[in-house]
Structures are given as structure tokens and as C-alpha cells.
Amino acid sequence: MIASWFRKVWFRLVTPVFCLSVFATLSLGSQAVAASPDASSEASATPMNVVVLYADDWRHDTLGVAGNPVVQTPTLDALAGEGMRFTENCVTTSICGVSRACLFTGQWMSSHGCDGFKPFETPWEQTYPGVLRDSGYHVGHVGKWHNGKFPGENYDFGRSYYGRHWFKMPDGSKVHVTQRNENDAMEFLGNRPKEQPFCLTVAFFATHAEDGNPQQFLPQPESMHLYQDVEIPVPANATDESFHRLPEFVANDGNEGRNRYHWRFDTPEKYQIMMKNYYRLATEVDSTCGKILKTLEEQGVLDNTLVIFTTDNGYYHAEHGLADKWYPHQESIRVPLIIRDPRMPADKHGSTNDDFTLSVDLAPTILNAVGAEVPESMQGRDMATLYDVKDASQAKWRDEFFYEHPTIRDKNFIPKSEALVRKDWKYFYWPEFDREQLFRISDDPHEENDLINDPAHAKQLAEMRARFKELKREAASKSNGGS
Incomplete structure (x- = not known):
């Protein structure tokens, strides 16, 4: 592989057209396998771009293509038809700040050191945006950050904001957070240097x-007609x-999951209002994704751009009498993942994969896709193996993983939880x-x-107790960016 500093020198100092030609030749030569014959000729001639569409509090089944009978997500459904949807994709920690740190670093919480909403401890040059910028990419971030102070100096284009659905702008106008995400993404795409490959992360609130x-949940007025005449099904275990x-330390009104349940779901009328507005927000994100695509x-670059849609954590829709996320239940840890990769063979388009893929896999998958060097600190794996871009026989894919979540505020508010997750069994x-708890997922x-x-x-x-301890040790094996 080309050293990142070498790529950086070429991109910054050599004339753009010549630089792209050299980088494309060297980068493609460094990949483990050649591009798929189904990829476009343009994709094989220039470095691949990257767009990560990253939504918030959105669990695996909040997609029409995933079988949800209510929510309208036509853009994401179509994206799944052009790529692969991963039906057992999970986060290794189900909370906004930590999960974002996992996304950027490719590490478990025990290794990157962010146990809430503070900056992660992994060096920036070992994150996917850091590696790509050092490799000559024009790198942007739009929207939610939630890992301490936004490191704007590490981006060519950075706009960080979240926490509210409506913002008052300097000119006195009000703009919805999703519209603001869209405006900023369009500004990035419109003004990016055309001679450089780019990476854009759109972190929706x-x-x-x-x-x-x-x-x-406060959607935009033009969305309020959606779902008006629909009765949202209430989960059987709500x-x-x-x-x-x-x-008992969760099943009490002092627990924040129960507190938020009362905010949103504790009457039938409230449930319908909240869920309809929640789905309206989802459809608005889908619409903005459509405009970006x-x-x-x-611009003629879609077929040379790796597009990923995923989210930071799942969400209880009143299951178990809870709201929000945090705990190791399926509703909390399973999130959507759609990958549209120009290298993907045509016979994989519109397919699904039910292997355990994880939030920590995204960073190494991105870097491998563009031929960049993957830091030794990253603990995830390249998912391209699962859609035949790389030799699947090289290594058996995982059939279990370690889940971890920190204490937030104190053990009575949001207690610490851990789990060993398998498809047939789960140990809490x-x-x-x-x-301890033990569930037979296949039957329950x-x-x-x-x-x-x-x-x-x-x-x-x-057996699961012993394996749990092994995986817990492995999760902490690369702490502070070490190898």
C-alpha cells in the first residue's frame, strides 16, 4: 500500500490531473483484488469517493424494504435494490456518543475510551476521516458530532449542530435540522474541488x-399529511x-428508559402522535438522502462512490415498557445497514446478508474500498468479503460479538450493561x-x-460465561490507539 504521507504529498503538491492518474494506478494496484467486472469504467479509472448517510435513533426495521408496513422510505428502499442490505447489523454500544466514536475509529468502546459523549482517545490519524484526509481526500462532516468539541480543523468542510429540530439562522429565518443537513451537504457537493476524491459524512439528528x-418529535409542516389515516401497530410486549x-433496577420509574416511555408512549393517543411524528422525521431523512444521491x-460520480446508510443505535418503540435505547435487547442494538459499492457484482444488487456485521466494521470497510491503509488499531473487518469483492474463504465471518454500554449519570439512571450476542442465544x-440473564433468541x-x-x-x-470474558478482553485490546 502507498503510505498515507506519500499520497498526501502527491495530492497537495502535484498538479491535479496528473496526481489523480498516479493515485488511481497505485491505489488500484494496492487493493487485494481487482475491481468487479460489473463496475463502471469510470470507477476503475479514478479513486472512489465515500458518502456515509448516518441517521439517529433508528432501528433495523424502520424501513419499508425491511418489512415495516407503515414507514415510507422509498429512497433507502431503492438504495437497497442497488446494493446489499445487512439484516443482522448491530452496534457494539447503543448510545449516540459512544457509537459515533466506534464508527470513526473502528474500535469497541473499551479501546477508543469514549464512555459517554467526550472525545475518543484514539489519535485522529487512526480514524477513517483522518486517514482519508491524509490520503488527499476532500473530507466533510455535516450535522451531529457528540464527541466533545467538534474538531473542525481536521475537516476541509465541517458543520456541527444537533439537539433541536428547528434552528434560528443568522438571517432570522428558521430551518429544520434535516433541511439544514441537506443544505450543508449540497454546499459541500457543489463546492468540492473536482480534481480530488471526497468523503462526506452526513450525520442526521x-x-x-x-x-x-x-x-x-417535530417534523416539518409539509410532512404532517403523512400517516394521518394510519393506525400505528403497538408492539405485543409494550x-x-x-x-x-x-x-428490578431497570423496572422502576427512576430508570431513564421508563421515564422516557412516560414522555412518549404511556397512553394510546400519545403513542399514535409520537410514532407518526417519528416516522415523518424518518421519511424526511429519506427524502434528503434521495436529493444527495x-x-x-x-455530477457523474454516483457510480464511483461508496454509499453507506446506517444509524447510531436502535430504539424501543415501547417494547418492554421502555423508550430510547442503551440496553442489549434486539430493539436497541440492531440497526439498518445498506451498502452500495461500485465494485459489488451485479448479482448481489438487491440482496440481503444475515451475518453479524457491526458498527466497528464500517471504518475498515471504507478504507479498504478506496485502497487506503487501515490502521492496526481498527478492530472491525472489511465487509466487502460478504459481497464477493474479496475472497470469502480467507477467514470465517463472526457468529457472535461482545456488546458493552457504560453507566450514564449513575446506576439507577442508566446502568452499565454487557452481553454476548449470538443468533440463537444471548447472555446479559x-x-x-x-x-446475569440468559435468553434463547431462536425461541424467544x-x-x-x-x-x-x-x-x-x-x-x-x-460456556457463554467463559466466552463472554474472552471477548470482553479482546474488546479492550487496542486501547488508546495502541496495537
Whole structure:
């Protein structure tokens, strides 16, 4: 591979046209395999661009193409038809700040050191935007940051804002946060240097609630006609019985998940209002994604751009009598992932994959796709193996992973939780209470029947306890950016 400093020198100092020609030749030669014969001739001639569409508080099934009978997401449904949708994609920590640190660093929380909303400890040059900028890319970030002070000096184009759905602009006008995301993304795409490859991360604030506002979800007026005549189905386990099957340190009104349930879901009328507005926010994000993709097409670069849609964490829609995320249940940890990769073989377009892919896989996947050097600190894996761009026989894909979440404020507010996640079994551990849970997901997908005290599963429990400890150690193996 070409050293990142060498690429940087070429891009910054050599004439643009000559530089691109040299970089394309060297970069393509450094990739593990040649580009797919289905890729366009343009994609094989110039460095690949990267666009990451990164939404908020949006779980795996909030997509029409995922079978949701209500939400309208035509752009993302079409994107899935042009790429691959990963149906068992999960986050390794289900909370805004930490999950974003996992995205940028390709590391578990135990290694990047962000256990809330502070800056991660991994050096910037070991993040995917850092590597790409050092490699000569024009790098932009639009929208939510949530990892301490936004490091604007590390971007060629940086606009960070979140927390509200409506912003008052300097000229006195008001703009919705998703429209602001769109405006800034369009400015980046319109003004980017045409001689450089680019990377843009659009970090939407939607569908996150506006905390503290009694309305919670505030879509744009033109979206209010959507879902007016629809009855949103209420989950079967959005009940007090399910809530009280949770450990007592969660199943109480002092827990923030229950507190937010009361904000949003504790009456049938409130549930309908909140969920309709939540889905309206989702459709607005979908619309903005459509405009970004259309601009890429109009600029003639869509077929040479790696496009990724995913989100920072899942979301309870009142399941278990809870709201928001944090805990290791399926609703909280499973998130959508769609990848449209110009190298992807045509027979993979519109397909799905049910392997465990993780938030930490995105950074190494991005860097490998463009032929950049992947830092040794990154713990994720290149997902291109799963769509035949790389030899799938090189290594067996994971069939389990370690989940971790920090304490937020104190153990009564949001307690620390950990888990060993498999498709057929899941082991929970609540460290501050030394409490274990065991669920057989294959028979109990809603995680209602805790088998921890069932002697029939003692052997299964012992094996998972031991494996859990191994994976927990591995998650912390690259702390502070070390190798």
C-alpha cells in the first residue's frame, strides 16, 4: 500500500490531473483484488469517493424494504435494490456518543475510551476521516458530532449542530435540522474541488427526539399529511407485564428508559402522535438522502462512490415498557445497514446478508474500498468479503460479538450493561448489580423468558460465561490507539 504521507504529498503538491492518474494506478494496484467486472469504467479509472448517510435513533426495521408496513422510505428502499442490505447489523454500544466514536475509529468502546459523549482517545490519524484526509481526500462532516468539541480543523468542510429540530439562522429565518443537513451537504457537493476524491459524512439528528420538548418529535409542516389515516401497530410486549419481567433496577420509574416511555408512549393517543411524528422525521431523512444521491448522479460520480446508510443505535418503540435505547435487547442494538459499492457484482444488487456485521466494521470497510491503509488499531473487518469483492474463504465471518454500554449519570439512571450476542442465544451481564440473564433468541425473539436459573441450560450458561470474558478482553485490546 502507498503510505498515507506519500499520497498526501502527491495530492497537495502535484498538479491535479496528473496526481489523480498516479493515485488511481497505485491505489488500484494496492487493493487485494481487482475491481468487479460489473463496475463502471469510470470507477476503475479514478479513486472512489465515500458518502456515509448516518441517521439517529433508528432501528433495523424502520424501513419499508425491511418489512415495516407503515414507514415510507422509498429512497433507502431503492438504495437497497442497488446494493446489499445487512439484516443482522448491530452496534457494539447503543448510545449516540459512544457509537459515533466506534464508527470513526473502528474500535469497541473499551479501546477508543469514549464512555459517554467526550472525545475518543484514539489519535485522529487512526480514524477513517483522518486517514482519508491524509490520503488527499476532500473530507466533510455535516450535522451531529457528540464527541466533545467538534474538531473542525481536521475537516476541509465541517458543520456541527444537533439537539433541536428547528434552528434560528443568522438571517432570522428558521430551518429544520434535516433541511439544514441537506443544505450543508449540497454546499459541500457543489463546492468540492473536482480534481480530488471526497468523503462526506452526513450525520442526521433525526429521528432523535428533542429532549425536554413535550412534543419530542417535530417534523416539518409539509410532512404532517403523512400517516394521518394510519393506525400505528403497538408492539405485543409494550406492556406492564413485560416491563416487570425486567430486572428490578431497570423496572422502576427512576430508570431513564421508563421515564422516557412516560414522555412518549404511556397512553394510546400519545403513542399514535409520537410514532407518526417519528416516522415523518424518518421519511424526511429519506427524502434528503434521495436529493444527495440525485446530486451525485447529476455530477457523474454516483457510480464511483461508496454509499453507506446506517444509524447510531436502535430504539424501543415501547417494547418492554421502555423508550430510547442503551440496553442489549434486539430493539436497541440492531440497526439498518445498506451498502452500495461500485465494485459489488451485479448479482448481489438487491440482496440481503444475515451475518453479524457491526458498527466497528464500517471504518475498515471504507478504507479498504478506496485502497487506503487501515490502521492496526481498527478492530472491525472489511465487509466487502460478504459481497464477493474479496475472497470469502480467507477467514470465517463472526457468529457472535461482545456488546458493552457504560453507566450514564449513575446506576439507577442508566446502568452499565454487557452481553454476548449470538443468533440463537444471548447472555446479559449487569456489572453494577452482578446480575446475569440468559435468553434463547431462536425461541424467544422478544427476550421475555429469562433462563438464567433453569438447570437445563447450565452447560450453555457456563460456556457463554467463559466466552463472554474472552471477548470482553479482546474488546479492550487496542486501547488508546495502541496495537
